[in-house]
Amino acid sequence: MSGEKKISIAVIRRLPRYFRYLSDLIKLDIKRISSKELSQRMDITASQIRQDLNCFGGFGQQGYGYNVELLYEEVGKILGTDKGFKCIIVGAGNMGNAIANYENFKNRGFEMIGIFDVDPKKIGTVINNIKVLHLDDLDDFVKNHHVDIAILTVPNKHVVGVANKIKELGIKGIWNFTPTDLKLGDEVVVENVHLSDSLMVLGYKLKEKESE
Amino acid sequence: MSGEKKISIAVIRRLPRYFRYLSDLIKLDIKRISSKELSQRMDITASQIRQDLNCFGGFGQQGYGYNVELLYEEVGKILGTDKGFKCIIVGAGNMGNAIANYENFKNRGFEMIGIFDVDPKKIGTVINNIKVLHLDDLDDFVKNHHVDIAILTVPNKHVVGVANKIKELGIKGIWNFTPTDLKLGDEVVVENVHLSDSLMVLGYKLKEKESE
DNA sequence: TAGATTGTTAATCGATTAACAATC
DNA sequence: TAGATTGTTAATCGATTAACAATC
Known part of the structure; x- marks a missing residue:
């Protein structure tokens, strides 16, 4: 049941941080964000953000960026916030x-x-x-x-x-x-x-x- | 005042762990240890241990290994345990x-x-x-x-x-x-x-x- | 359509591991 | 001395960054 490529622990350890920043964006009522904007807020490279997220799926849209609410939910799901x-x-x-x-x-x-x-x-x-x-x-x-x-x-x-x-x-x-x-x-x-x-x-x- | 090569944060984050294991060795009354023995206890490679320690100086002795007490003190000093x-x-x-x-x-x-x-x-x-x-x-x-x-x-x-x-x-x-x-x-x-x-x-x- | 921005491949950088000469 | 084990250089591996074609 594990045909997928192993995701490195370095990526995993960044996920909760994405989760936090996305939660903040929702509170600020920001609906969409590009990897570039997020990279400036989080002080990491846009490239890393795109690489990280793409380990789990294409959550973004070319020319648009990422839907904040959707990405928040996806990252939450990856981390198991719905597992109780x-x-x-x-x-x-x-x-x-x-x-x-x-x-x-x-x-x-x-x-x-x-x-x-x-x-x-x-x-x-x-x-x-x-x-x-x-x-x-x-x-x-x-x-x-x-x-x-x-x-x-x-x-x-x-x-x-x-x-x-x-x-x-x-x-x-x-x-x-x-x-x-x-x-x-x-x-x-x-x-x-x-x-x-x-x-x-x-x-x-x-x-x-x-x-x- | 900084002609030395920058020591990576990955190395620094391992130092407290060395410090703990050395403290345990002292409690066990073990006087000397080789990088190989320590690597088995800590579940990291002997090579990494030698590399890490050599960032700060040659604390070991060929053919002998490391003096536990001395190494403990040196690692402590690096971390500033004497700084109060x-x-x-x-x-x-x-x-x-x-x-x-x-x-x-x-x-x-x-x-x-x-x-x-x-x-x-x-x-x-x-x-x-x-x-x-x-x-x-x-x-x-x-x-x-x-x-x-x-x-x-x-x-x-x-x-x-x-x-x-x-x-x-x-x-x-x-x-x-x-x-x-x-x-x-x-x-x-x-x-x-x-x-x-x-x-x-x-x-x-x-x-x-x-x-x- | 044109502009923007992703997804993804390729290049770079850094960290870990292996190897071995130095030396106790 | 011979054996052991370090200190250190070289090789490998993995993670980050850059670049760009795909596409919304």
Whole structure:
């Protein structure tokens, strides 16, 4: 079922950015846009925009450009914003809380349906209308609810154990906020956030800037 | 002051990962490592490791490999872990809270010295030993404290205003947690986190996986 | 139709990998 | 010394950019 040419991760990582800019254009009531105009707004080349979009189909029209609304919908579809991915948060600490309360995920196709922790003080509390359950109840929960994605915000020492459990339960996606690189094989797709890494890159850039 | 060849951002983004793995090796009491062994642990090529490290100097020794402790220190120095970057958090919401409470930043060279918000209910409260101040007090604060980095966790509608203020106050680095792409010119270095983008990439991968 | 702009092929650029001489 | 492994150059691969024919 995969006769198509493989699309590079570099292209994929730009899609959410297109999605954002298109959403902004809709808010500005702009109906059509050329790759040239969009390239100026996004500070990338028009050529790259056309190449990127053409990986997925000819969404534009010669002499006209792209219909903003249509392109927005197409990019959304490519990213799966219509899939309604069901997510659970594992680890009800500060980061778990922040994510549970973040309002932007829902309209991008991600729904938070459960939060898990092991701290007795947290079990039973409610975060953004979701009751915190004990991690031991995760097995039962997964039997009764389809779960697409587990969001990992547990302390580092628990990561490997929890990740393996998630895999065993058949959850196929992990959004990993821990510093640990997970090695779970091909069955699970992992997207890492690695906040410290990001901050350290900023530190480097800053150091470079100052030595200019 | 820049006769050296420019080091690509791809290399820089791998450095924190080297730093993490070296830290793990130290914990395991491993004293030396070859690029080959490290490549197996990190799942990248030995060639890439040697190329990356050689951008900054010959830290290894033929026939021996790399001294773990020394390499760890060198990579740390490159990233500026010894700089003690002074950071403020702008936006004391859930994400601001999570970051203020994150314990891993300090030992990577980042110190949180201030938190700012505009919500009267938050002003004066204390988060991880740091008192939340009103954003109007930021000017004064910057006069009295050197600030390297502003961490932006404000609601989206305030981003542009706050970012401009940060720039005017002479802060040179922004760690941007908002979805907005900042356009502040060359004076300020920006590192984006864009959590939604990351989650959407995971959604895409998941969708691809399922259609395999 | 003429002008504009895409879709797509070709050229360029940069990053990764391979190979091996240098050397510990 | 012989074996191991780096540092570094050369080859390959992939991603970005340029160019232009197709076509709206």
